[in-house]
Amino acid sequence: MSLLVVGSIGIDTVETPAAKRANVLGGSAAYFAYAASFFTNVALVGVVGKDFPPEHKKLLSDRAIDLSGLEMTCGDTFRWTGRYHENMNDRDTLVVNLNVLGTFDPKVPPAFVETDFVFLANSSPAVQLKTLAQMTKRPTFVAADTMNLWIEIARPDLDALLSRIDAIVMNDGEARQYTDERELLRAGRKIQEKGPSTVIIKKGEHGALVISKFGNFSIPAYPLEEVIDPTGAGDTFAGGIMGYLAAGGTISKEALRRAVAYGSVVASFTCQDFSLDALQKTNREAIDARYRELLEMVRIEG
Amino acid sequence: MSLLVVGSIGIDTVETPAAKRANVLGGSAAYFAYAASFFTNVALVGVVGKDFPPEHKKLLSDRAIDLSGLEMTCGDTFRWTGRYHENMNDRDTLVVNLNVLGTFDPKVPPAFVETDFVFLANSSPAVQLKTLAQMTKRPTFVAADTMNLWIEIARPDLDALLSRIDAIVMNDGEARQYTDERELLRAGRKIQEKGPSTVIIKKGEHGALVISKFGNFSIPAYPLEEVIDPTGAGDTFAGGIMGYLAAGGTISKEALRRAVAYGSVVASFTCQDFSLDALQKTNREAIDARYRELLEMVRIEG
Numbered sequence: 001m002s003l004l005v006v007g008s009i010g011i012d013t014v015e016t017p018a019a020k021r022a023n024v025l026g027g028s029a030a031y032f033a034y035a036a037s038f039f040t041n042v043a044l045v046g047v048v049g050k051d052f053p054p055e056h057k058k059l060l061s062d063r064a065i066d067l068s069g070l071e072m073t074c075g076d077t078f079r080w081t082g083r084y085h086e087n088m089n090d091r092d093t094l095v096v097n098l099n100v101l102g103t104f105d106p107k108v109p110p111a112f113v114e115t116d117f118v119f120l121a122n123s124s125p126a127v128q129l130k131t132l133a134q135m136t137k138r139p140t141f142v143a144a145d146t147m148n149l150w151i152e153i154a155r156p157d158l159d160a161l162l163s164r165i166d167a168i169v170m171n172d173g174e175a176r177q178y179t180d181e182r183e184l185l186r187a188g189r190k191i192q193e194k195g196p197s198t199v200i201i202k203k204g205e206h207g208a209l210v211i212s213k214f215g216n217f218s219i220p221a222y223p224l225e226e227v228i229d230p231t232g233a234g235d236t237f238a239g240g241i242m243g244y245l246a247a248g249g250t251i252s253k254e255a256l257r258r259a260v261a262y263g264s265v266v267a268s269f270t271c272q273d274f275s276l277d278a279l280q281k282t283n284r285e286a287i288d289a290r291y292r293e294l295l296e297m298v299r300i301e302g
Numbered sequence: 303m304s305l306l307v308v309g310s311i312g313i314d315t316v317e318t319p320a321a322k323r324a325n326v327l328g329g330s331a332a333y334f335a336y337a338a339s340f341f342t343n344v345a346l347v348g349v350v351g352k353d354f355p356p357e358h359k360k361l362l363s364d365r366a367i368d369l370s371g372l373e374m375t376c377g378d379t380f381r382w383t384g385r386y387h388e389n390m391n392d393r394d395t396l397v398v399n400l401n402v403l404g405t406f407d408p409k410v411p412p413a414f415v416e417t418d419f420v421f422l423a424n425s426s427p428a429v430q431l432k433t434l435a436q437m438t439k440r441p442t443f444v445a446a447d448t449m450n451l452w453i454e455i456a457r458p459d460l461d462a463l464l465s466r467i468d469a470i471v472m473n474d475g476e477a478r479q480y481t482d483e484r485e486l487l488r489a490g491r492k493i494q495e496k497g498p499s500t501v502i503i504k505k506g507e508h509g510a511l512v513i514s515k516f517g518n519f520s521i522p523a524y525p526l527e528e529v530i531d532p533t534g535a536g537d538t539f540a541g542g543i544m545g546y547l548a549a550g551g552t553i554s555k556e557a558l559r560r561a562v563a564y565g566s567v568v569a570s571f572t573c574q575d576f577s578l579d580a581l582q583k584t585n586r587e588a589i590d591a592r593y594r595e596l597l598e599m600v601r602i603e604g
Contacts, residue, residue: 088484182390185525206508209525218522218599223487223511257602295604297520300559302597 003246004112005032005239006045006131007121007145008101009070010078011056014231014274015094017086021229024275025056026080028121028145031232034276035239035266036119037063038284040247043112045069045131049077049100059276069109075100088227089204108134117246119238120144120165125157132164141251143167143198145238151178159194166251167198169238175201184209185216200241200260202234210260214253219260222268222294229274233267236279240266265290305548306414307334307541308347308433309423309447310403311372312380313358316533316576317396319388323531326577327358328382330423330447333534336578337541337568338421339365340586342549345414347371347433351378351402361578371411377402390529391506410436419548421540422446422467427459434466443553445469445500447540453480461496468553469500471540477503486511487518502543502562504536512562516555521562524570524596531576535569538581542568567592 012026033044043066048057052072061067078101081094106127114137120128122145132142142165150158151174158178162168168191172184181187188199188211198212205227207220240263248255265287272278314328335346345368350359354374363369380403383396406429416439422430424447434444444467452460453476460480464470470493474486483489490501490513500514507529509522542565550557567589574580 086484182388183525183527183529186527203508206505207520207522209522216525216599218509218525219602220509220511220520220522223485223518223520225485225488227485254603258604261602292604295602297518298600298602300521300563300597300600301556302560302594 002040002115002249003036003042003117003119003242004045004108004115005029005036005042005119005121005242006106006108006128007032007119007123008078008104009044009046009048009052010080010101011052012079012231012275013081013095014229015081015083016088016229017084018228019274021274023053025059026231026275027078028235030060031235031270031276032119032121032239032242033060033065034063034279035236035270036243036246037065038266038287039240039243039262042066042243043069043109043115045106045108045112047071047073047100047104049073049075052077059280069107069112071107073100082231084230088230106131106134113137116140116249117242118142119242120161121235121238122147125150125154125161128161129157129164132161140249141166141245143169143238143242145169145234146174148174148177162191163195165196167200168196169200169202169234171202171204171234175199185211198256202237204230204233207264208237208260210256212256214256217257217260219264220298222264222290222297224268224271227271228278230271232275233270236270237263237267239263261294262287262291265294304342304417304551305338305344305419305421305544306347306410306417307331307338307344307421307423307544308408308410308430309334309421309425310380310406311346311348311350311354312382312403313354314381314533314577315383315397316531317383317385318390318531319386320530321576323576325355327361328533328577329380330425330537332362333537333572333578334421334423334541334544335362335367336365336581337538337572338545338548339367340568340589341542341545341564344368344545345371345411345417347408347410347414349373349375349402349406350380352376354379361582371409371414373409375402384533386532390532408433408436415439418442418551419544420444421544422463423537423540424449427452427456427463430463431459431466434463442551443468443547445471445540445544447471447536448476450476450479464493465497467498469502470498471502471504471536473504473506473536477501487513500558504539506532506535509566510539510562512558514558516558519559519562521566522600524566524592524599526570526573529573530580532573534577535572538572539565539569541565563596564589564593567596
């Protein structure tokens with residue numbers, strides 16, 4: 001197994017200015033795993049409740065995502081309801097019910113404790129550290145995501161996490177919040193000093209800025225004619241990156257850049273429909289075609 | 303003379319969260335001409351009042367900008383006072399005194415009526431059309447800038463202008479306002495249908511998206527550790543683009559992409575100090591070095 005992801009699986013209700021969709025598959029690890037599965041084998045560790053719809057599970061197993069680490073426990077699945085503003089960037093969380101996620105105690109099955117590529121999807125840094133402690137061999141590459149809440153209430157744990165991972169994915173607001181720096185270049189460098197040699201700053205529709213030991217790399221988002229629902233874009237961005245890296249097996253300047261470009265492409269598909277609907281309708285060929293389009297869109301011959 | 307610019311010259315007072323600078327050289331055409339002068343010969347057509355400080359004029363003439371089209375008339379120079387928000391993107395205009403700019407009637411000197419590259423810096427579309435009517439030969443490439451005010455109050459004139467130019471530069475908010483489209487790709491295509499084969503959408507710190515007959519092109523801004531004052535960034539972005547294009551003399555896919563990259567680089571220098579201070583301290587070599595850095599920052603080998 002080349003890629004392990006640990007994180008939330010949820011049932012989302014999403015409202016945009018144009019439409020509403022209730023009880024769709026969501027959660028950071030679900031989005032991540034689905035996106036990564038276009039590139040490599042993925043194992044998912046997470047928890048759901050007894051109410052978790054079999055069709056949601058089937059969505060994941062149909063992509064050959066290993067679900068032996070998916071715990072089903074008494075209680076209800078994590079639920080999130082959100083509403084997007086007119087600009088499709090800002091959103092309000094209307095309802096969060098952690099449910100079984102509130103006491104999530106990740107258990108990495110023995111088959112996965114030596115996985116080379118590990119992604120700690122958004123959870124409390126304490127849970128992320130707990131996962132990492134179960135790896136019996138230092139993975140080749142560990143990346144993590146986080147959010148504003150943990151920066152606010154769990155900074156010591158987050159610092160400890162950062163000192164033990166290779167890459168962190170944050171959005172621009174989180175990077176600014178964590179470092180108190182407005183300029184992302186400076187924020188990225190400050191985060192890098194905390195441990196991760198690679199800092200990937202997501203800028204939503206504006207793409208991403210990567211600060212790494214291989215130098216800075218900047219990529220725009222693949223421009224879309226229409227955005228239906230950006231939920232999960234960041235998670236699938238990370239899924240594309242880690243899926244591509246795990247498939248290749250090595251970390252190099254060129255591999256990292258290609259991986260980030262693939263992440264952008266996968267995220268762009270995600271935005272074209274609710275939940276995983278657009279990703280369900282695509283395939284590796286279509287992803288590759290859009291990847292080539294994105295590369296042509298940013299190409300300059302000096 | 304290879305490049306002609308017509309537009310405002312002003313005296314600015316700028317306040318940022320960190321500092322304030324009073325009575326500095328400003329205005330769209332001044333910024334544009336200064337930036338373009340790193341690449342080619344520039345002639346400037348504009349108007350100032352009797353109060354225009356000789357040292358501001360010297361700043362322009364020191365760069366070998368032809369000022370024979372700079373009219374000095376009775377009254378005061380255009381003045382603008384603005385204050386930037388903490389995020390350094392949004393700003394409030396505190397004072398605008400059009401003064402002599404209010405009755406600006408551009409007169410293109412006979413020596414420049416056959417200039418090949420023309421930039422109509424931000425003015426009312428009526429004034430921009432009046433300038434264009436004075437060109438006795440259809441220029442190779444005419445580009446224009448505009449602003450939210452003209453989209454609101456002078457749309458028919460703006461439409462007429464768009465039908466007669468090769469390229470329009472707008473920021474993202476203006477492109478959305480003009481087209482009523484949220485997604486910039488769609489907005490750009492709608493603007494293109496109005497006439498200009500090239501639509502350059504500025505996204506501030508997020509770079510630019512170019513919709514053209516050569517395909518879409520997307521470039522990030524050159525990331526800075528610190529932004530001191532973004533005033534004039536958009537005008538110098540356009541100055542770098544047009545200066546580079548005019549120097550080469552031809553419009554091609556590659557030339558346009560390189561030009562936009564040079565525009566980004568020149569704009570990044572502008573942001574590093576108030577007014578033209580940072581550009582004054584730089585030279586073509588430093589611009590070229592940063593250009594190569596930007597290209598390396600966006601390079602991906604498929």
